[in-house]
Amino acid sequence: MRGAVTRFAARDPGPAARIAGFMGHLRANGFRLGIAETETALAALATTDCSEPATRRALKSVCCGSAEDWARFDAVFDSFWRNGGRVRTKAVPSNTTPAKATREAEGQATSGAGRTDASDSQKDGEADTGGEGRLIATRVANLRRRDLREVVSADDIRLAETVARRLGAALRDRRSRRVKAAAKGARIDLRRTLRASLSTGGEPFRLKRRRRPDRPVRIAALVDVSGSMQPYARPFLAFLAGLMRADAAADAYLFHTRLVRVTEALRDEDPFRALNRISLLADGFGGGSRIGAALQHFATTHARTHVDGRTVVMILSDGYDSAPGTDIGTALGRLSKRGCRILWLNPLKGWRDYAPVASGMAAALPHLDLFAPAATLDDLAALETELARL
Amino acid sequence: MTADTVQSGLAAQGYVASPDLAMALHLALSLGRPLLLEGAAGVGKTEVARALAAWKRCDLIRLQCYEGLDAAQAIYEWNYPRQLLAIRAQGDHADEAKLFSETYLLERPLLRAIRQPIAPVLLIDEIDRADEEFEAYLLEILSDFAITIPELGTLRATTRPMVILTANGTRDLSDALRRRCLYAHVDYPDAGTELQILTTRHPTLNHHLAAQVVGFVQSLRKEELEKKPGVAEMLDFAAALAGLGVADLSADPAILQAALATLLKTQSDRAIITTEVAQRLAGKAA
Structure with a gap:
């Protein structure tokens, strides 16, 4: 010892x-x-x-x-x-300029092959949210680590922030139709005022009020960062970062062979440091994908606290799962029981003649409220009208 | 005082605390900081406060939080009917200054907790059910232990209560509140600890059955259930079996299935744990 x-x-x-x-x-x-x-x-x-x-x-x-x-x-x-x-x-460099200079150049080089720096020390437990799954995951997942800052630029994030803000605005019909008792409000609640006046001898000293409560819609975004999704990582990660900056109630997750909650990490004031932190969290980025297991994990753990009837769960993935697709179906079924709306944005859907035949995608379809194509930030921005209709 | 003293003190009250929890309680007591306990429902968070109060021989003041809880319910309120009565009774000689004196003040849990002669245990239960505005009130009280009543001035704490907050994840708590508190996460106990809890609470239970009950509940928690049975449910289950005169868990499937009513509280969980599954788990636990 x-x-x-x-x-x-x-x-x-x-x-x-x-x-x-x-x-x-x-x-x-x-x-x-x-x-x-x-x-x-x-x-x-x-x-x-x-x-x-x-x-x-x-x-x-x-x-x-x-x-x-x-x-x-x-x-x-x-x-x-x-x-x-x-x-x-x-691992957290104080100065980000060198990385910035090489980012563009490396961006092209890495898109196909992917860098294979085998990480040496897996000991200290970054990103341990998966409980017992972690050790196994780090051992089995191919040990590739990529710096997400090479994938996403600051401009991307700024652009994504506006997109995310507009999408968020489209999703929420801000106010409830019902009125509820409240400390401050536009209308006077006569019934409660009268009741309260009993204790002041019939004089309505204290005016009770009511108002239409705000019922904001929360967004929970799950982004697939497995190998098959690498070409789309750039817009999607930027979107995630933008979403977290635009919407204080939103929630973000990354998944490949396991699922990590990156909400806290992405809230960092410096967008670059935020990405650096999630690239530490997202060990195994660009590896295989187990969508079913990741969604199942989400549905049984995080969803219990963060998903309710006024949540929109947004899944950004191509639906290629290395496990049989039935898992995805059961996981989404479980999730939709919580009363949330589920959107699946699939980059492949934009292709001509694409049909959701991948078994995972086919199993997911019955549970989706919206299945739409999205491969770039522009595509995401174009979703605004469709989301408003939900 | 060390963490071990806390652990043995609580054990004397029938509460088996994990070393992590004992250390957190020890620090909360010696540093005078509130302690935030998180964990699934039924792991014994509320029970900690009870055991602590019993051990310290002081009062337990409990504030159960709910949506819409406001200052009038949690801190203080003026006793309006009594004030009106006083005005009527005194007629023209009403002394307005006296109407806002302590005679007409209704103490609610938070105010009561800081004005006890002996420091009590203040349990703020399920803080995550209360609104965020209430959290802000609470922060103010927890940081300076003083309550300002406009008509009376600031009331300072005569003693500092030991504050325990519990939460089980209905919503995220604010960072400010988390930072003000010490923290401990309470998990379902492991088999050894759970057996210890069971034998402490039901000393008369036969040993063979106790081990079986714990084994059964532990494996039940590994099943995919909506609501996993907590420690309290496990104790009920053991009491039910003892009351039914069962000596061996796998002896009578019908009785076991009936006793499951103490463990499984939703329809879908009952449907998952069929007689066969229950028998399999009971067989493993034997």
């Missing part, structure tokens, strides 16, 4: 600085932490003994804020305090 523990340099500045370093490491791994948390962490450590499990649990309780953090924490902790994966912190 002793050899595995990180050895610190002789001029180590002390425990406080080390904890601060760990906080930085957590931040680089997508934990949302401020200075206050560092203080709390130090205060917490002062109340516990110094054994490793106690330290780990104390920091876990302080630094985690959600179930996803909780599941990821142990791996990130190990990668910092044990000499497991110190390389990973440097």
Whole structure:
């Protein structure tokens, strides 16, 4: 055990600085932490003994804020305090200009072949949302990692943002027809006002009001980033990034052989850093696809909290699944029971003579509210009228 | 005090806490921070607060959140009928300043919690059901433990309650609230822990049946169910079997199927777990 523990340099500045370093490491791994948390962490450590499990649990309780953090924490902790994966912190370059210069050139080169940098350290658990599936997935999926920033440019994102904003606006009929009691509102609620006046001796002191509540439609977008979808990755990822910036309630997921929620990562203020973070999350980008399993996973986990009757689930995929297509049918059936509307945007549909014969696509069709072609940002923008009709 | 003290203290009250949860509670107590507990329904989140209050021998003040919960229900309200009565009774000599004094103030859970002589446990249950506006109120109270009533001024906390919030994912909580709290995720217990819980709660249950019940419920959770049975359901199930005089789970399929009523609460789940499936799971658990 002793050899595995990180050895610190002789001029180590002390425990406080080390904890601060760990906080930085957590931040680089997508934990949302401020200075206050560092203080709390130090205060917490002062109340516990110094054994490793106690330290780990104390920091876990302080630094985690959600179930996803909780599941990821142990791996990130190990990668910092044990000499497991110190390389990973440097995966976020401070300067993005070199990547930008080569992006265009590489864009063409990579579209066909795909780069095969086999990733060396898979130890620290980026993107662990799939629970037990993760280890298997990283081992089986071919270990290709691509920097998504090579695929998408800043202009794309800006353009996509406007498209996404317009699509979002088309999807929602903003206000309900019913009126509901509310603290502020245009109309006076006579019945409640009278009732309230009883407690003030018949004088209607407090006016109760009602208004038509806002019922926004939420969008949950699932983007297929498997190998067969690579030519379309550029518009779709830009669209995803744009959507997240345009709509604070939207949700984003990527899937190939497994499904990852990238909502939090994409909310990053800097669009490039956001893409960098999801390219860390989307390990195995450009590999095989298991749409059925990914949708099933979505329907049984994330959908429970994020999908309801006022959600539009938008799937961007070509429907080529390496597993039998029946899974897709059952997953979508389960999903549509939640009362959401399901759109499937398929880049292949735009082709002449295309028929949805891929078994997955055929199984999906009965559950779809809209099955439309989309291969470029312009196609997505053109959907506006169709979405308004839904 | 260490995490172990918390763990053994809760164990004395019949609550078996995981090491992670014990550490989180220990920190919440020693740093005086609220603790946010998340996890599926029925894993014992609410029960933590009960056990904690029993262990600390203090009151448990519970605020059950629901959609539309407002400050008047959660913090304080003026007792209007009583104020009116006072005005009528005093006639022309009504003293307006007295009408807005503490005599006419109705304390709701949050105000009551900060004005106890002994610090109570304040349980804010299912915070994710309340509206976002209410979350904002709560943040203010949780950060300075003071409540401002315009007519009376600011009421400061006499004691700081131990605050426990629970959520099970009806909606996403705001980052601000998450950051203010310590966090622990409560999972379904593993087989060993669950057996420990069962024997703590039903010490008279025969050992063979207890092991079978836990094995059965554990494998039932692996099935594709809409609502997985929680710990409370498991305890009901064990109590039901004991009450029916069952000594072995796979002995009588009809009784087992009837007792499933304590575990499976939706029609489709009942349909999935047919007699055959239940027998198979019971056979595995034996």
